[in-house]
Amino acid sequence: MTARPSDPVIHALAAVDEAGGDDELGLMDLLVVLAENARVLAIGPLVAALVALVIGSLLPQRWESVTLLRGANPTLVTVITSPAVLLPVARAQGLAAGQSGDEAVEKLRARIKASFNPKDLVLTLLVEDDSPAGAQSLGQRIFEQLKIASAPSGPERARFETQIADINRREEQIDGPIQALSNRLRDLPPSVASELTRSFGQLISTAHQLNADRMTIAKQLSGVDESYLLQSPTLPDRPQGRKRALVALIAALGAFSLLLLGAFFRLALRAAASDPGSATKLRRAREAWRRAIGRGHWPVAAPSRDRATGPRAHPR
Numbered sequence: 001m002t003a004r005p006s007d008p009v010i011h012a013l014a015a016v017d018e019a020g021g022d023d024e025l026g027l028m029d030l031l032v033v034l035a036e037n038a039r040v041l042a043i044g045p046l047v048a049a050l051v052a053l054v055i056g057s058l059l060p061q062r063w064e065s066v067t068l069l070r071g072a073n074p075t076l077v078t079v080i081t082s083p084a085v086l087l088p089v090a091r092a093q094g095l096a097a098g099q100s101g102d103e104a105v106e107k108l109r110a111r112i113k114a115s116f117n118p119k120d121l122v123l124t125l126l127v128e129d130d131s132p133a134g135a136q137s138l139g140q141r142i143f144e145q146l147k148i149a150s151a152p153s154g155p156e157r158a159r160f161e162t163q164i165a166d167i168n169r170r171e172e173q174i175d176g177p178i179q180a181l182s183n184r185l186r187d188l189p190p191s192v193a194s195e196l197t198r199s200f201g202q203l204i205s206t207a208h209q210l211n212a213d214r215m216t217i218a219k220q221l222s223g224v225d226e227s228y229l230l231q232s233p234t235l236p237d238r239p240q241g242r243k244r245a246l247v248a249l250i251a252a253l254g255a256f257s258l259l260l261l262g263a264f265f266r267l268a269l270r271a272a273a274s275d276p277g278s279a280t281k282l283r284r285a286r287e288a289w290r291r292a293i294g295r296g297h298w299p300v301a302a303p304s305r306d307r308a309t310g311p312r313a314h315p316r
Helices: 008-019 027-036 038-058 075-080 083-093 101-109 132-150 155-187 194-222 244-274 276-292
Strands: 063-070 112-117 122-129 229-231
Touching: 027 038, 027 244, 038 244, 063 132, 075 083, 075 112, 075 122, 075 132, 083 101, 083 132, 122 132, 155 194
Parallel strands: none
Antiparallel strands: 063 122, 063 229, 112 122
């Protein structure tokens, strides 16, 4: 059907199509293939999105328990995900038949997320499981094992114990002078006791510093305990969302891309079939494909005759 010159849109499309007539795919061809496959391009992505939503709803739900540790340090993130913590937990849950310890640790590590916020010194531990009670129980087991693994042992523990013993000895050494100066200052007038007051203040400051050092080392010696808990492992009340809308959108876009690519491929095949040279190549490609899948016949070469055994030329 000839485009009406009075219609500027159709006239412009016809002009562009005539200008690009030497190309394999013209603008009008693209518009035609989109119009011919409009229903498929509309229904196909919708079906793919619905299938993605159905599959997402059939997948098992995941529940997440949250544990917060206050006053922790960044190294505990590595300790939580280490085999020293996860292997005993995996063994307590029971290893599957034929499953090695390393495989159990990797499987358990995939269900754990640990992060540290240096601003407020809070470590967040997220644990996933198939049930709310299972997620809470797994979080509690990991925390209990963290208390054992975070406590120093061997030479490090011996070093901390030596430091605490040295602090205790220094505290005993200054206890006597502090008590003696306290008794003397009680009997002397303020004008005479100024120098003793400075000495007494220095001894008190040293005693406070020793006490703070002893508490810090004792905390390091005990490792993680209940005093670190800002929030115990929670019992989740709702499953974690799997972003089903995003999955459906990705499925719809993928289906639309594949269907559009298939439509353009069929258009290219039709264009190639109209050209004699391309039609010959296309026919040879089809024959080669049929032979490759066993549905065609391989060409048989004519037998050549050997000069020694073939018929001799008739002598004149």
